[in-house]
Amino acid sequence: MYRKLLLILFLFLYSLVSFSQKEEDIVFKINGKPVCISEVRSAYERGNKYADTKESVSDFLQSYIKLKLNVEEALAQHLDTAYAYVNAYESYRSQVAAPYMVDTVYEVQYIKDLYQRSLENIEINHIVFPFEKDVVFPADTLSVYKEALAAREIILKKGFGTDAFHPKNAGSKIFLGAEKYNGYAGWIAPFMLSYKVENAVYSLPLNAVSFPIRSAKGYHIVQVLKKRPAVGSVEVEQVVFNFPHIPPLKHHIDSVGTVARREYSNIKSGKNTFQDLCDEFTRVFQTSKKGCYLGIIGIDANLPMSFIGAAFNLDKAGDISEPIMSDYGFHIIRLLRKYPMGSYDQMRYALKDRVIKSDKVQDLSDDRRKKLLDKFKVNINQPVYASLNNIAATISPRDSLFFSSVTNGNDILVDIDGKKKYQVKAFVKYLEIRRKEVNVDPTELQILQITEASPYSLSTDILKEYFDSFLFLVLSDYAEATLGEREPEFYNTMKVFSEELLSYEVKNKNVWKRSASDEAGLSDYFIQHRNKYSLSQKKYKGLVLHVQNDNMLEKVKNFVGRKKVNNKLIEDIRTRFNTDSVQVKIEIGSWIKGDNRYVDNMVYGESEPIPYKGYPKFLVIGRFIDKPEDYTDVRSEVEVDYQEELEKNWDKYLEGKYKVEIDESVLNKIG
The missing domain is CATH 3.10.50.40 (Chitinase A; domain 3)
Structure with a gap:
């Protein structure tokens, strides 16, 4: 299952779901709890959707009431909090919720627009005025911006060919990327420049010179020289x-x-x-x-x-x-x-993959976050955020000193619909995780890929990107947690699954597991109904004893001698040989020819069997029986009958515990 590393930092509040419903006919009640006609009709139609013969309403209703009774008992036994239920429910909920959480409309259009952009190459001049450090503060950028702005004035007068300016710390031509070249940079295609610089290139008219464009590495100035169809x-x-x-x-x-x-x-x-x-x-x-x-x-x-x-x-x-x-x-x-150039259909998946691995993914993240902001009433505490931004003006959010500088951890930073609140300390905890999560696994959940995709260098930009990503995560979680409030189809799907799962869990616990594991119950049932069971052919009943060598085989043979095979002998073998270590592996059963290869060899004269791993020598002791002596001789048949009896008793128990009231006058409205 994919992991939600960042989401586990916070306590999730799952709101109770309730829909306002118009007045409906009630088909039946269980202990006064009403079940409306729309629910029963939906279940009836769902149950008969693929049936060759349509079930009558009255027969279906009895089955549906049994389901509801089992649900009530499951809740009474608190099985809705058991690990098996919670794990299965949450796993299925994630699968069902996924299509609701993915907005592909904008993504598809974004890829289409990017494909159209890729059909054109642009020839440019380019110069970069790099920042001196990997992380810069707002005060550090001013001098670089002024230098770039002054250079633009020179370019406007004399062109890019002038030697009148040269950026300090400009990248050597040893770098391969076009963004590192100063002067003529040649022909450009998507993904060759950071997305802000690329957007400027594809929006500038011919011969226009851009104003300084800030990227993670510095300020850029570009000039568009020519445009041509992409060369493939x-x-x-x-x-x-x-x-x-x-x-x-x-x-x-x-x-x-x-x-x-x-x-x-x-x-x-x-x-x-x-x-x-x-x-x-x-x-x-x-x-x-x-x-x-x-x-x-x-x-x-x-x-x-x-x-x-x-x-x-x-x-x-x-x-x-x-x-x-x-x-x-x-x-x-x-x-x-x-x-x-390939067609859109040929290139769309490759383009999407490149977007996910590039800084363009921030565009997708920004759009998704904006849509989530529009969907809910989100209150961002601006004075509290401003206090964090003031710290970021002098200390990078990537620095551990930033965390210790935050003193308002209990202040509310984000409030969603008045129902879910996040304190500053939750955001700081998220920052600590982001600081550790330097390398991103390409197979990681897409949300996490998005949040790690933007290597900003300006400290306040880093804080904003971190906060935007944090906001996207908490809004996404809130959107998923409250999905049932907005999507009736999702709510109904999960309600049906939950009830069927609870019914299964309660019957599995009280009927099905018991019919297979209740040795005393199986034995009592066999004794009470002995006459209904028989053997279709003789069986060899006894023990197969596996040992490690010939010496041990002789010891076991001498020990068992002509003793009768029963529970006492089995216990004596374990006490004699298996106290400190397992020297004898014991198989207990009754077999017809073909059931057990060791019995087949020793009793029926079949070929030598493959030795039991670690215990290559074996001994078979027992006798033939022509009728069952206890339930183990016909166990599968007894288990089926015993389960049937348990189910009948279980239904009677539920009918006696819960009061069921049916309105017969409503039944004819269902079919």
């Missing part, structure tokens, strides 16, 4: 001439570049082929069957931008690129084939 993907091979040192020194670039250009020239002149070069590459670097094969890549591949540009500039299968330099070396690329 390419399947390529490559031979790479690696630099001996990264970043490379100038003489490394010169020497490795010379070799790469020489090999490219040999291929173009016909002196060698790309395959010759590939074979040599495979031999030197021992790439085995993979050879030079790189795979299928899109423009969003985690590869150097120069490499991606060269690969997509190849036109026909077999075309070879000039040597392309990256931070790792020089690459010669051969095109195998091109693939157009």
Whole structure:
């Protein structure tokens, strides 16, 4: 079962469910508790839905009353609090509730919109002004924002090609992601930039320069140069001439570049082929069957931008690129084939998976949270949240010092419908869990994936993301806990399941388990009804004794001798041989041929059986019987009859304990 790690931090209050009902005819009462015609009619229709022959209303009513009587007795015996009931009920409730809790309309539309976006590539200029630390405070961002804003003014006047500005701590080109490049960043597709930057890119008109956009890493400025239909993907091979040192020194670039250009020239002149070069590459670097094969890549591949540009500039299968330099070396690329963009149906599941694993998932989380906020009356204590935000202005919520700085743990932070309240200390406990939950299991419950998906860097943003996720979790739990108040179909489904489960549990406890385990009752029943039981053929009745070796086998044979097989002998064997350890395994029974392979061998002369594990030697003692001597000789038949008697007695007990009043005049309205 999937786990709800974060939800177990809080005490859940499950509201009592009640529906206002219009005045209805009452079919029957049990101890004054009414059962209305709509309930009986629904049960009658449900019971006859797949029946070949429709059951009469009167016969059905008797069965339904028995069900209700068993439910009343189950409640009287407090079986609704027993582990078996609670576990089965909660498990089934989770399954039934799941479709009600998943709003796929927005999600489907989001994926469709993302697919439409993926049909277009955009060429951009880009620059990032990074934050100096992984976690920054509001005061730290001001200088970076001013630097970005000043740079934008220069860009507007002189363009991105100017050297008049250069961000401090700007990422080296060793980074593969387009978001780390300063200057010309090439062609962009979804998922290549953080979602806020990507949204800006896809909303800007041609040649427009954005205002600074804050992401987790810093402030970004982008300019849209061109737009084109998406190019799909390419399947390529490559031979790479690696630099001996990264970043490379100038003489490394010169020497490795010379070799790469020489090999490219040999291929173009016909002196060698790309395959010759590939074979040599495979031999030197021992790439085995993979050879030079790189795979299928899109423009969003985690590869150097120069490499991606060269690969997509190849036109026909077999075309070879000039040597392309990256931070790792020089690459010669051969095109195998091109693939157009897939259809929506082909790509939707892959897109959804990428959304779940990216910061775009926060968009989905935000929308779901807003819908939950609209569904319930939620009061967020703004002064209390402001006190937490003031702490976050100087201490990161990811720092344990934040937790000890919170002094208003008993204040109410969130109130849902006036029924469910969460204190600040519940939120702080959630923060502690989030701090520990750094790595997310890809198989984790989707709610948890959403809450862990956004690595903000501004401390107050971190607090808000944590609070939004906390709010989403508690609202989701409240929505599920109160589902029956809003969804009559869900309420009725769970009511039917609960009653059938309670009826099963009470009969299992008082009838079915007893009919199989009540040895004294089975024995008494057999004695009282001995004459109705017989054997269809002779049985061999006795013991099969399994021992560990020949020496023990002789000891057991001498001990049992010609003694009569009965309970005293069995107890004597256990006392003599099994006091400190089990030296003799004992099988007790009565068997016909084919029931027991050891009896078959010793009594009926069949083939040698497979030895009992750990006890390879065995002895069979007993005698033939032609009629049952006790209930064990015909146990299955006695159990069936005994259970039938217990059920009759149980029904009489319930009918005597609970008063049932039936309104016969209402019955003809059911069918």
